[in-house]
Amino acid sequence: MSQSMLFPVYSLLKDSLRTQVYADRRQLGQAACRDFVVKLKPLQAAGRGARIVFAAAPSQDEFLEALAAEPGIDWSLVTAFHMDEYIGLPARASQRFAHYLNERLFDKVKPGRVHLMKPDDDAEKEALRYEGLLREAPIDIVCLGIGENGHLAFNDPPVADFDDPRWVKPVELDADCRAQQVNDGCFDALERVPTHALTMTIPALMSAMHLVCIVPGLRKREAVMRTIHGTVEEACPATAMRRHPSCTLYADTDSFGYKQSV
Secondary structure: OOHHHOOOOEEEEEOOEEEEEEOOHHHHHHHHHHHHHHHHHHHHHOOOOEEEEEOOOHHHHHHHHHHHOOOOOOHHHEEEEEOEEEEOOOOOOOOOHHHHHHHHHHHHHOOOEEEOOOOOOOHHHHHHHHHHHHOOOOOOEEEEOOOOOOOEOOEOOOOOOOOOOOOEEEEEOOHHHHHHHHHOOOOOOHHHOOOEEEEEOHHHHHOOOEEEEEEOOHHHHHHHHHHHHOOOOOOOHHHHHHHOOOEEEEEEHHHHOOOOOO
């Protein structure tokens, strides 16, 4: 299906958060890609580079596949970041988020600059280095998802802070977050999932001009409902998006719970 022919089966607005529901995760990914390009093109037409943050998770697969095949992007004008990385995994581990994004996007499209998190030796020092890179200029677009526990990046409920003064910090992952990594098929057992990670904070993510939030799958339904209808609070970090002036949540019928009439 052509991206221009993609229409949501349902949409709604809650506070500032727009939600669009698509029939399946492939249509969701293509629609998010189309709208990402709409946001990116004016920046590139103005002759300046775009600073973009990407998420690394199976929920992003269809979106990144569509993005890698999109002909209308001058990737040489893009500076790419990612929002989190495990602490304690070998540098060449397939579960590293840098590996995921290199394989699915960066190695294919060759952005002008790619900044990867490298928290192997000193996580605190790396947090300061990466925060410095992020603060060099405004962030234009953040492409993100929502965790089963409502997290954004690795801002799980116990460590999420809507007023965090830091932009990058080391965190301990909560039990639900670590279990999701097994549910997603990234690790074969809970004891293999790292206990700590480096993450961009909520204020860092919310600083972007645009947020493109991609959330397919049945296991995300409760988190999506809390994000849209729950109290805006750190107990569900994703509710912070309801205060952002330019955020669209792309769901499928599984994650939203919408059933089309026959």
